[in-house]
Amino acid sequence: MQHPRLVSPGSFCWNQDCPDYGKVGHGNIIKFGRTQKGTQRYRCKTCSKTFVQTKGTVFYGRHHSQETILECLAWLAERSSLAAIHRVKGIKEETVLDWLKEAAKHVEEIEALLLANYHLTRAQLDALWTYVGHKGERGHLEEEERGTFWRGTIIDIDTRLRVGRAIGKEEGEVATALMAKLKARGHPDSPPAIASDGEGSYREAMVKTWGKAPKYAGRGRRPRRRQAQPDWHYLQVIKNRSGNRWKGITIKVVYGDPEEVLNLLGEHTAYVERTHLTSRQMNGRLVRKTLSFSKRREMLEASCAWEDWVYNLTRSVKTLRIEAGNGRGRWQPRSPAMAAGLTDHIWTVKELLMTVVAPDVTNTK
CATH class of the missing domain: 3.30.2170 (archaeoglobus fulgidus dsm 4304 fold)
Structure with a gap:
């Protein structure tokens, strides 16, 4: 089963001063029209604050469309270089790097939640x-x-x-x-x-x-x-x-x-x-002989974080498949995260980017 704190951005109130802040499925969130770009807007009935569907994601506050950002980040996990993406999509390399950094932070939050006690x-x-x-x-x-x-x-x-x-x-x-x-x-x-x-x-x-260190026997120096x-x-x-x-x-x-x-x-x-x-x-940055190697360490780290969780959540591994149980000999593909019991289906890259970690409000008054 999927972790209860992995939800869509429209599942809880983002206002930290709201009495219902971070409460998932509490019934206080309603749809509240759309922005000029067509993004769904939500409103909290408790505090009357509004927020958009992309709150807390890499898409929030961006000028480029969600489809463009999604495609570029997906290509980065398919061995594509920044230069190749620039040639195909016309997006500046610095812009894609900024998206990659945000995507890496995003998946690291998911990683910290899912692997906290793995x-x-x-x-x-x-x-x-x-x-x-x-x-x-x-x-x-x-x-x-x-x-x-x-x-x-x-x-x-x-x-x-x-x-x-x-x-x-x-x-x-x-x-x-x-x-x-x-x-x-x-x-x-x-x-x-x-x-x-x-x-x-x-x-x-x-x-x-x-x-x-071994237990001290009471004689000589204490072992360290x-x-x-x-x-x-x-x-x-x-x-x-x-x-x-x-x-x-x-x-x-x-x-x-x-x-x-x-x-x-x-x-x-x-x-x-x-x-x-x-x-x-x-990850094109890891190829031994290439022009797309990392120029900065932070971007190597970001690309590896992004690659790991695209692999864990969105990639099926053939040796992990199981019989579907429908009597026709078909197989059910599984991702590593499915095999580990962290999720119940293979995610899409969009789902990975649009799933946020809800605040832990269990110990708040």
Whole structure:
């Protein structure tokens, strides 16, 4: 079922001084004509304030039509570049960038709500290489906001849902950020079962995030160094190469009983590697050789946030389909969010942009 706070903008009063502020389906909102552009207007019967249907969305207060904004943002998740959109639609690149920033903020609010207490049984983590401004070649020095970067991803093995991302200059930085997100989102005390490659300092990040110092025995110095806990499950898939030649893989069980870990996690990181291929197909900024690479880090971060939730909510994954149960052998397609129980249908991009997070008024008087 869909989260009760994910609603259309016309479902509640936006006036914070109204006694019925944020109350969804309270019966105080009525239709109140349309604007000159045809946008539906609403009125709150309690405070008499009016607002339009696009309130709280990327469409609010824009000169361009909803259809134009929708098309441009949808194309960004189909590997299109800003230059290509400008050539086809005649929209300035700076304008589309502004829409992308607002769309990223919008989906991050949805992400924070849906994943606030999302519990994983088993996950795969990995990071892909990308760059901002330049690749650090031909005399270009690495800078804090420019040069090579790593885009890390956490994927739920069972639902293919992308449950976290991080962007950083070093893989160790990305690993620490990903573990922090897992801890903040449903795993405050211990990590889920994790599979990763042999890079990225994930082992150290796990200990830093969830490790505990041994109990003090009463003699000598009190132990302070954090250690892994007995209930952890962590596996590394180490890729062996000699120069550029592939030599095979080595499976290393880092934490947990080997037989139990292998049965739980398998011997691969195929799901997260496959979702990285999807990322490079959806997000033109992540293509290895391209002219549409990010020029600013903030736009790389915005595009990755937008891409993640277009994938999670609007894309069906063939391996997630289930039998429709109509007796004719047909299949029901499912998105990762459907498989995770976060929604009951595959969203459209318009629905994603027109769905807002209602205020939490449960604890207000």
